[in-house]
Amino acid sequence: MGSVKSVASPAETVSEFDEMVSGTKRKYYMLGGKGGVGKTSCAASLAVRFANNGHPTLVVSTDPAHSLSDSFAQDLTGGMLVPVEGPDSPLFALEINPEKAREEFRSASQMNGGTTEVKDFMDGMGLGMLVEQLGELKLGELLDTPPPGLDEAIAISKVIQFLESPEYNMFTRIVFDTAPTGHTLRLLSLPDFLDASIGKILKLRQKITSATSAIKSVFGKEDNQPDAAEKLERLRERMVKVRELFRDTESTEFVIVTIPTVMAVSESSRLSASLKKESVPVKRLVVNQILPPSSSDCKFCSIKRKDQMRALDMIREDSELSGLTLMEAPLVDMEIRGVPALRFLGDIIWK
Numbered sequence: 001m002g003s004v005k006s007v008a009s010p011a012e013t014v015s016e017f018d019e020m021v022s023g024t025k026r027k028y029y030m031l032g033g034k035g036g037v038g039k040t041s042c043a044a045s046l047a048v049r050f051a052n053n054g055h056p057t058l059v060v061s062t063d064p065a066h067s068l069s070d071s072f073a074q075d076l077t078g079g080m081l082v083p084v085e086g087p088d089s090p091l092f093a094l095e096i097n098p099e100k101a102r103e104e105f106r107s108a109s110q111m112n113g114g115t116t117e118v119k120d121f122m123d124g125m126g127l128g129m130l131v132e133q134l135g136e137l138k139l140g141e142l143l144d145t146p147p148p149g150l151d152e153a154i155a156i157s158k159v160i161q162f163l164e165s166p167e168y169n170m171f172t173r174i175v176f177d178t179a180p181t182g183h184t185l186r187l188l189s190l191p192d193f194l195d196a197s198i199g200k201i202l203k204l205r206q207k208i209t210s211a212t213s214a215i216k217s218v219f220g221k222e223d224n225q226p227d228a229a230e231k232l233e234r235l236r237e238r239m240v241k242v243r244e245l246f247r248d249t250e251s252t253e254f255v256i257v258t259i260p261t262v263m264a265v266s267e268s269s270r271l272s273a274s275l276k277k278e279s280v281p282v283k284r285l286v287v288n289q290i291l292p293p294s295s296s297d298c299k300f301c302s303i304k305r306k307d308q309m310r311a312l313d314m315i316r317e318d319s320e321l322s323g324l325t326l327m328e329a330p331l332v333d334m335e336i337r338g339v340p341a342l343r344f345l346g347d348i349i350w351k
């Protein structure tokens with residue numbers, strides 16, 4: 001970051017990392033941005049930096065591509081806590097496969113179990129309307145072809161569920177390598193949608209249960225239905241927690257990661273606006289992969305760097321982004337892989 005003095009703003013002279021590292025109360029850092037900008041490298045390097053500064057840290061990914069495993073050069077798959085070797089304080093990683101999380105949720109809840117039989121019977125009783133209303137909510141379809149963001153929502157809600165168990169109490173910093181921009185945004189508005197849908201489903205279920213409890217007992221479906229409703233209710237509760245967590249200024253910060261190109265900056269500006277609209281706290285913007293000033297006469301490098309400087313100017317003039325603290329990271333001439341490399345990058349970015 002020191003190499004790009006031209007873009008230094010007064011806020012940069014204050015140690016940002018001191019603020020991030022201070023206090024033993026648990027804090028969540030969510031890193032978000034367009035795919036390929038270096039989010040995973042930034043998240044992993046921040047986690048290493050926290051762990052090397054006294055914080056037992058957990059780094060979480062809900063990316064099906066398992067980029068955390070690649071970044072740490074260690075197999076972290078399996079949906080369990082895995083210790084990362086190297087840092088001074090404990091560092092654990094957790095990779096949740098979102099598709100698998102949805103499948104587990106689906107098979108456990110058996111949302112549509114028994115509704116056909118119940119519907120036939122209820123049609124005969126003149127109560128088919130209720131079941132049709134249930135069908136209209138398309139919950140089965142929702143899980144077969146989930147809207148983008150639902151997988152992440154379920155995966156993150158699973159993380160929240162984990163975090164409630166005592167073995168997670170030790171972590172004072174939790175870093176999320178979040179999903180790409182669009183998905184993250186949809187996720188943020190999803191709890192409201194789920195809230196409304198699940199509320200409706202639960203109400204309808206209640207009506208159906210009271211109207212047909214005698215009939216359903218004939219089919220032996222009594223166990224299935226309340227279980228599905230309970231699962232949904234628990235998912236809804238966790239979603240509400242996720243939403244609260246995303247909006248809690250005291251404990252949570254969403255860090256936008258970008259690169260100095262017009263396209264990435266425009267997208268980051270939109271992301272910042274949407275996060276603001278969702279009341280998600282954003283203070284810092286990491287601009288990654290900045291080319292150091294070239295001492296050679298490499299034409300490609302000087303053109304590229306000029307473009308990058310223009311993109312950096314754009315950030316400073318952007319009404320959404322100019323208020324954020326810039327944290328600049330150079331494009332380094334080595335592959336960021338494994339704890340030593342992440343430590344190296346982390347010491348440069350997180351100052």
Ligand SMILES: Nc1ncnc2c1ncn2[C@@H]1O[C@H](COP(=O)(O)OP(=O)(O)OP(=O)(O)O)[C@@H](O)[C@H]1O
Nearest residue numbers: 035036037038039040041067289330331332335336
């Ligand atoms: N500052 C940097 N200097 C050099 N290489 C970098 C830098 N930042 C990231 N990289 C490299 O860029 C590639 C993409 O980085 P990373 O996987 O962190 O991106 P990402 O935004 O998480 O991508 P995705 O969204 O696809 O998971 C990796 O090979 C990483 O090593």
